[in-house]
Structure formats: structure tokens, C-alpha cells
Amino acid sequence: MPESVVKYQHEIWQAIGETFVMVGISITAAVLIGLPLGTLLYLFRRGQRYQNRPLFTILGSLVNIIRSFPFLLLVVFMIPFTRLIVGTSIGTLAATVPLSVIAIAYYARLVEQALLDVPKGVVEAASSMGASTLQLVVKFLYVEARSSLVLGLTTATISFISYSTVMGIVGGGGVGDFAIRYGYQRFETEIMVFTIIIMIILVQMIQFTGSRLSRWLDRRS
Template sequence: MPAVLVQYEAEIWKAIIETFAMVGASIAAAVLIGLPVGTLLFLCRKGKILENQMVFSVLNLVVNIIRSFPFLLLVVFLIPFTRLIIGTAIGTAAATVPLSIIAIAHYSRLVEQSLLDVPKGVMEAAISMGASVKEVIFKFLYVEARSGLVLGLTTSIISFISYSTIMGVVGGGGIGDFAIRYGYQQFKTDLMIYMIIIMVILVQIIQFTGTTVSRLIDKR
């Protein structure tokens, strides 16, 4: 192993763990909140089973507004809110707040898109068989859209990694922050390149896994 990596081994591991913590929190927020929000966006559209112009417009606007922020600005803008929830606006835990919010907005949009690909007839068949809203969602929509949902999550996770790299501004740490502080600011270019390589490998693994899983569960 290159000497520079050995020298900073402890810091590098710490940075990797911070990245995993931030991205992990983003994934959890995307799945637990982004998925329901995206489903609601889809179901409240005109002609869908929960058609509701009001709810759709509000959700749509909120998701758009969050996604229009340059992420760095969103992080700064959310500082008071973060302080309210976590008690501090600095550190890895605090960094998960803006990350989770962008994760929800990001994934919910991709969920909505995947669900729009489900043939209208499948939902009609479900309704004609007497399915409730919940059954339509879990026994038909998600089953039919599952490979799109997985691919969307894969794309999202890769974006979350990218977002997590700027969390150094609020002391969130992570691989990106480490690369900037040591590699760029202390002119250790080789260290920066090693960090980039770690990120590339990480993204490759995630994309490969996502593509494979989505292909295996797609029987259409």
C-alpha cells in the first residue's frame, strides 16, 4: 500500500465511515419517505385513483423547490431547521438533515416516473377485481414497477454520494471532505487521487449491483 495511505489510514477509515453514515441516512429517508411521497404524487394525478389536484400541486411544488436549490445553498439555508431537529448544525449527524431532505425530493420524483410506466390497464384490472388503494399499491403498482424503482434508487444513491462530498462545509466529514482538506488544501495531490479512486470504485459497485438486481427482477 502507498505510504501516504498508510500514514493517513485512521483518518481515511473515519472518512469512509462518515460517508457511509451520511449516504445510509439518505437512503433510509429516500425509501421511508421518498417512496410514499412519490407514490402519492403519482396517485393524486388527474385520472388516478386518489386524484386530488390540491395535494398534487402542493407536493409537486415543494419537490420542485427543493430540487431547484443549488445543494450548497440548501445546506446553509436549512441550518436553523437542522439546529431545531438535531440540536446542532455542525457534524455528521447534522449533515444528514439536508441530505435526507434532498434525498426525499430526488427519489420521490424518480418513483413517480417509474409508476407512470405501469400500464394503465393493470391498475384497471386491479380495481375491477375489487382491490383497495393499499392493495393496488402493494400487490400491483410496486410489483409491476419494481425494476424501475430499483434503478431509480441506484441513480439516487450515486447522487447522494456526490451530495455528501460537500458536507465538509458543516463539518459533516466524509471522503469528499477529506480529499479537499488533505488532497487539495495541503497539496497532497496523490491523496486526492486515491480518494477519487475510492469513490469511483464505490459508484461502480453500486451501479453494477443496481443494474443486476433490476434486471433479475424484471420479468416484463
């Protein structure tokens, strides 16, 4: 490895760890909150079992507003809220707050789209068997859409990695921040190239894993 890479290997591993923390927490938020939110958007849509125009409009507008924010401006805009939630607006933990918010909104739309692709016959069959709302969602909708849900989460995770590269603005660290501070600002091209390679490898691993899992789930349908 280039001498500069060996020189900063401790900082590189720390940056990778910070990226995993930020992306890991945002993925968790996307699954725990974004999945139910996307399901509600589906259920409240016109023509669905619990169609509710006011609630659908409110939730849909909230998701659209969050997704419309340029991410860098969202990070700055949420500084007071971040300080309220975690007690500080600087650091890796603080960086996870705006990242989680955008992750929830982003994945909610992907979930809604995945559920809309479920054949109507599945919903009708569930209703004819007297399935409750929870049974409809868990045993029918999620089962039919599981492959698409995994692919959506894979796509979202890759986007979250991209978003995490700008979290240096609030001291969040991560691979992107390391590349800027050590590679770009110090004119160390080897560091910049090395971090880019790390990001490419990480994204390829996530895409490969998500695609394989999605195909496996699809074959089980």
C-alpha cells in the same frame, strides 16, 4: 501504497465511515418518506384513482422547490432547522438532515415516474377485482414497477454520494471532505488520487449491484 496514504489510513477509514453514515441515512429517508410521497404524487395526478389537483399542486411544488435549490445553498439555508432537529448544525449527524431532505424530494420524483410507466391495464385490472388502495399500490403498482424503483434508487444513491462530498461545510466529513482537506489544501496529490479512486470503486459497486438486482427482479415479472 504511497507513504502518504499509509500515513493517513486511519483518517481515510473514518472518512469512508462518515460517507456511509450520511448516504445510509439519506437512503433510508428516501425509501421511508420519498417512496410514499412519490406514490401520492402518482395517485393525485389527473386521470388517476384519487386525482386531486390542489394536493397534487402543493406536493409537486414542494418537491420542485427543494430540487431547485443548489445543494450547497440548501445546506446553509437549513442550518436553523438542522439545529432544531438534531441539536447541532455541525457534524456528520447534522449533515444527514439536508442530505435526507434532498434525497426524499429526488427519489419521490423517480418513484412517480416509475409508477407512471406501469401499464394502465394493470390499474384497470386491479380496480375490476375490487382492490383497495393499499392493495393497488403494494400488490400491483410496486410489483410492476419494482425493477424501475430499484434502478431509480441506485441512481439516487450515486447522486447522494456526490452530494455528500460537499458536507465538509458543516463539518460532516466524508471522503470528499477528506480529499479537500488532506489532498487539495495540503498539496498531497497521492491522497487526492487515492480518494478519487475510492469514490469511483464505490459508485461502480453500487451501480453494478443495483443493475443486477433490477434485471433479476425484471425476469421475475
